Amino acid sequence: MTASDPDPVDDVVATIARSAAEIRQGLVGRRGKADEENPSGETQAEADIWADELLADRLSSIDGVGQYASEERSEIIDAGDDQVYVAVDPLDGSSNLKSNNTMGTVFGIYDEPLPAPGSALVASGWILYGPITTMACARDGSVTKYELTGGGRTVVEEDVTLPDDPLVYGFGGRVPHWHDDFRAYVREIESDPGHKLRYGGAMIGDVNQVLTYGGIFAYPALEDSPRGKLRLQFEGNPIAYLIEAAGGRSSDGTQSILEVEPTDLHDRVPLHVGNTELIDRLEAALE
Ligand code: P6P
Numbered sequence: 505m506t507a508s509d510p511d512p513v514d515d516v517v518a519t520i521a522r523s524a525a526e527i528r529q530g531l532v533g534r535r536g537k538a539d540e541e542n543p544s545g546e547t548q549a550e551a552d553i554w555a556d557e558l559l560a561d562r563l564s565s566i567d568g569v570g571q572y573a574s575e576e577r578s579e580i581i582d583a584g585d586d587q588v589y590v591a592v593d594p595l596d597g598s599s600n601l602k603s604n605n606t607m608g609t610v611f612g613i614y615d616e617p618l619p620a621p622g623s624a625l626v627a628s629g630w631i632l633y634g635p636i637t638t639m640a641c642a643r644d645g646s647v648t649k650y651e652l653t654g655g656g657r658t659v660v661e662e663d664v665t666l667p668d669d670p671l672v673y674g675f676g677g678r679v680p681h682w683h684d685d686f687r688a689y690v691r692e693i694e695s696d697p698g699h700k701l702r703y704g705g706a707m708i709g710d711v712n713q714v715l716t717y718g719g720i721f722a723y724p725a726l727e728d729s730p731r732g733k734l735r736l737q738f739e740g741n742p743i744a745y746l747i748e749a750a751g752g753r754s755s756d757g758t759q760s761i762l763e764v765e766p767t768d769l770h771d772r773v774p775l776h777v778g779n780t781e782l783i784d785r786l787e788a789a790l791e
Pocket residue numbers: 596597598599676677678705706707708723733734
């Protein structure tokens with residue numbers, strides 16, 4: 505690829521950023537439940553299906569895109585080219601639609617056909633539908649934050665890194681279903697007077713707080729769900745790639761999420777991300 509050739513990675517990121525305002529507006533009137541389930545067996549919101557179709561159309565028609573895959577659809581769309589392969593969670597946290605709480609769009613751009621390990625990511629990021637719409641994007645080892653208005657985006661911070669002193673923590677899953685060693689670790693984190701709870705029911709809102717304030721977010725392995733809840737291709741890998749680019753760590757409990765070898769497009773993965781010191785301590789606690 506020469507400097508003048510279009511860069512499919514830039515085009516995918518720009519298309520997602522340009523679509524954010526329309527997705528945000530399109531949530532209105534689509535907050536109900538569809539009578540469909542996603543491949544993970546979760547009931548879909550009308551907005552899940554609508555946002556997925558919008559992004560599938562736009563991203564699979566970009567030159568250089570070989571595949572479009574989504575948490576909301578069982579099959580991969582063959583987009584015909586062979587440079588990048590896009591995995592999307594169109595609306596992370598759509599259960600927050602009913603209560604009008606924070607949600608997000610998550611994307612991972614791989615240079616290998618899907619399903620692929622996180623080590624094949626070349627870029628990842630998320631759109632956060634909060635009081636304002638923002639984007640965080642990781643590429644070439646660094647993270648940039650943007651504010652999005654209309655179809656435009658403004659850089660608000662470059663070379664974003666997690667603060668050294670962790671502040672927030674959020675742990676998913678029902679407490680009685682946590683493994684004992686994980687529960688003991690949580691008690692240790694909770695007992696630190698310098699930490700405070702932040703858990704909003706949409707991973708992107710919680711992970712963005714970790715990126716902003718430092719800390720840890722986890723949706724761990726559970727006694728009734730050994731691989732946890734979150735999906736490797738669409739949530740775990742993109743989040744891990746960005747947090748590691750911001751100087752933090754990720755773990756499935758024993759190793760970086762990016763080293764987990766996928767077996768199926770909709771694999772789940774126990775997800776733990778945050779400040780390196782907290783993730784190191786977590787892995788020691790789970791040994
Ligand atoms: P729970 C949203 O449905 C999601 O996939 C993540 O965004 C979020 O972190 C998690 O599930 C919340 O799960 O079990 O707390 O409702």
